[in-house]
Amino acid sequence: MMPVMILGIALLVFVVLQFSPADPAYNALGDSASPEARAAFAEENGLNDPLPVRYFAFLGDLLRGDLGVTVAPSQPVVDRIATAFPLTLQLTLLGLSLAIVLALVFGVTSAVHRDRWPDQVFRVLSMIGIALPSFWLGVLLIQQFALNMPILPTGGYVNPADSFSGWLQSLALPAVALALPVASSLARLIRTSMVAELDRDYVRTARGSGLPPFMIIRSVLRNSLITPLTVLGVKVGYMLSGAVVIEAIFDLPGMGKLILEGVNGGDVGLVQGTVLTIAIAFLVVNVVVDLLYLLVNPRIRTV
CATH class of the missing domain: 1.10.3720.10 (MetI-like)
Structure with a gap:
């Protein structure tokens, strides 16, 4: 049952965090970034895709051991977790x-x-x-x-x-x-x-x-x-x-x-x-x- 439970946990964590008020584009580019730059960032990182598409992309990255990168400074999340x-x-x-x-x-x-x-x-x-x-x-x-x-x-x-x-x-x-x-x-x-x-x-x-x-x-x-x-x-x-x-x-x-x-x-x-x-x-x-x-x-x- 572990794989099923991991999938359920991944779904729950992903969906809950989608309701976060934090704007990834704002956090990554800063408050001085133009609306065009933020829109380009969102398009490039798939933030405009439907929720199911983003979830399956997230699962694919998770299976490869890729948890993304931190906002600032830009570092792989896996490396930060491996240290902590x-x-x-x-x-x-x-x-x-x-x-x-x-x-x-x-x-x-x-x-x-x-x-x-x-x-x-x-x-x-x-x-x-x-x-x-x-x-x-x-x-x-x-x-x-x-x-x-x-x-x-x-x-x-x-x-x-x-x-x-x-x-x-x-x-x-x-x-x-x-x-x-x-x-x-x-x-x-x-x-x-x-x-x-x-x-x-x-x-x-x-x-x-x-x-x-x-x-x-x-x-x-x-x-x-x-x-x-x-x-x-x-x-x-x-x-x-x-x-x-x-x-x-x-x-x-x-x-x-x-x-x-x-x-x-x-x-x-x-x-x-x-x-x-x-x-x-x-x-x-x-x-x-x-x-x-x-x-x-x-x-x-x-x-």
């Missing part, structure tokens, strides 16, 4: 890794100590984490750990090839701002799934047989991960879109900066390319999550 997307991907993966670790720790601890004080504490903390918007959390982190306690930078990006520690410091606060809401949501799902699984007959049998608790918890956790994995695929999309806002707060030159640049400059092609890239990345991640089901529960292979 790795940073967004790094931030998302770092935040996702942190979210998974925190969710497993909190979720498993809550399930094992069901209805006792660790469970109550983690449930309250998870509710607070879910309620915190990432952008507001990012501002709080900057104020506390970059201004009041200047141990981490307020923003900017360091290439890992230049300094790994500098790279980690530059992405630490943005990754935490992205990870905490996702970790809180996943922890609640893991806790709920494990509590239901701990009440099954095979768990009572394993306990009665004298199996070590860590082996029982490992088996229960593995059987409880299907639902959290399903939600994880959706949460990655949330993190990709949330990274756009977080990058603006922490002044990171990723996809968020490209989208803001395209919106502020009326560059429809740049916005179109970045949104499509993020949407396709989200689809790819969900396919990977579907394949992870086979590792977590091999019985799915026979379905």
Whole structure:
């Protein structure tokens, strides 16, 4: 279904951006260009063609990997995305890794100590984490750990090839701002799934047989991960879109900066390319999550 979904996303993005008030001819030629020059630009670039003709031309360019050029300076959109997307991907993966670790720790601890004080504490903390918007959390982190306690930078990006520690410091606060809401949501799902699984007959049998608790918890956790994995695929999309806002707060030159640049400059092609890239990345991640089901529960292979 991925090709069909990509076509649908491409159609939606293309049609929506056609209603943008930005005039490509005006943005490309400037306000000093004559009406004749603008009309010639529109004719040369197919802006006067009917919408279906422009859409199929756009699809043809998309299949060739051509997303057009930016308005000013004139650069291929693909090259701009190739420079910005790795940073967004790094931030998302770092935040996702942190979210998974925190969710497993909190979720498993809550399930094992069901209805006792660790469970109550983690449930309250998870509710607070879910309620915190990432952008507001990012501002709080900057104020506390970059201004009041200047141990981490307020923003900017360091290439890992230049300094790994500098790279980690530059992405630490943005990754935490992205990870905490996702970790809180996943922890609640893991806790709920494990509590239901701990009440099954095979768990009572394993306990009665004298199996070590860590082996029982490992088996229960593995059987409880299907639902959290399903939600994880959706949460990655949330993190990709949330990274756009977080990058603006922490002044990171990723996809968020490209989208803001395209919106502020009326560059429809740049916005179109970045949104499509993020949407396709989200689809790819969900396919990977579907394949992870086979590792977590091999019985799915026979379905």
